Amino acid sequence: MSIDLNGRLALVTGASRGIGYFLALELAKAGAHVIAVARTVGGLEELDDEIRKHGGSATLVPLDLTDFPALDRLGGSIHERWGKLDIMVANAGVLGTISPIGHVEAKTFEKVMNINVTSTWRLIRSVDPLLRASDAGRAIVLSSGVAHTARAFWGPYAASKAAVEVMARSWADETKNSALRVNSVNPGATRTAMRAQAMPGEDPDSLPHPHDVAKKIVALADPALTLTGKLFDVPKDRFLDYHLPD
Numbered sequence: 001m002s003i004d005l006n007g008r009l010a011l012v013t014g015a016s017r018g019i020g021y022f023l024a025l026e027l028a029k030a031g032a033h034v035i036a037v038a039r040t041v042g043g044l045e046e047l048d049d050e051i052r053k054h055g056g057s058a059t060l061v062p063l064d065l066t067d068f069p070a071l072d073r074l075g076g077s078i079h080e081r082w083g084k085l086d087i088m089v090a091n092a093g094v095l096g097t098i099s100p101i102g103h104v105e106a107k108t109f110e111k112v113m114n115i116n117v118t119s120t121w122r123l124i125r126s127v128d129p130l131l132r133a134s135d136a137g138r139a140i141v142l143s144s145g146v147a148h149t150a151r152a153f154w155g156p157y158a159a160s161k162a163a164v165e166v167m168a169r170s171w172a173d174e175t176k177n178s179a180l181r182v183n184s185v186n187p188g189a190t191r192t193a194m195r196a197q198a199m200p201g202e203d204p205d206s207l208p209h210p211h212d213v214a215k216k217i218v219a220l221a222d223p224a225l226t227l228t229g230k231l232f233d234v235p236k237d238r239f240l241d242y243h244l245p246d
């Protein structure tokens with residue numbers, strides 16, 4: 001089912017490749033103007049070309065999400081330029097290294113936490129007033145199945161995903177009486193650079209393409225969505241309820 005996002009403004013982090021790239025494309029195809037955030041300018045420009053081909057529009061924001069003061073300013077800049085924000089997708093993430101938890105280097109742990117958790121919180125803090133002001137604010141936070149299962153050697157990444165998911169649920173509870181809907185997503189194993197890094201021996205063709213995964217996730221941006229505080233599990237194609245009562 002296609003959704004109508006004409007006139008909506010959407011911010012997507014990690015839009016230079018993988019799931020974020022195709023999420024940004026799908027949001028733009030549905031009519032949203034997309035603010036595309038990532039470090040790799042080439043990837044953002046490729047996205048811009050693709051969005052234009054489909055008659056959409058984007059604003060490219062080359063930014064390292066560990067530049068926290070820049071994230072603090074982002075909400076204000078969006079307010080100044082557009083006066084609003086309807087959709088935020090916190091998608092950017094890193095895996096770190098796969099190793100026994102006792103062998104993880106401090107700088108790796110800090111990097112994973114900074115990008116996956118702290119930058120998401122800084123972004124939430126920066127754009128929360130704008131999303132609350134929207135008549136159909138939608139926040140989508142990328143989690144992972146490893147936030148709910150035990151997987152040896154994935155400690156920092158798994159902990160970071162559990163953290164952002166719980167943070168999203170707290171935010172959903174705080175905002176449940178507003179028009180803002182906040183949900184997390186487990187995309188499941190997807191054919192991207194991150195997955196190839198995690199599972200070098202795996203045949204990428206055996207995995208779903210990020211475009212197909214993005215087509216399912218984009219439903220969480222639907223202005224008609226009522227659910228909040230849930231986890232949408234792409235492989236199961238349904239919402240899982242990890243606590244918030246209806």
Ligand code: NDP
Nearest residue numbers: 014016017018019038039040064065092093189190192194
């Ligand atoms: P990719 O590695 O393909 O893409 C990651 C994106 O994050 C890139 O656009 C990258 O952009 C951006 N990013 C990373 N670090 C920074 C930074 N410091 N500043 C700005 N942007 C940054 O990952 P996926 O598409 O696979 O993953 C997307 C999300 O889905 C992640 O949160 C991941 O944890 C989650 N996920 C993925 C699964 C999979 O199987 N692929 C499974 C479960 C969850 P750039 O390098 O240009 O800055």
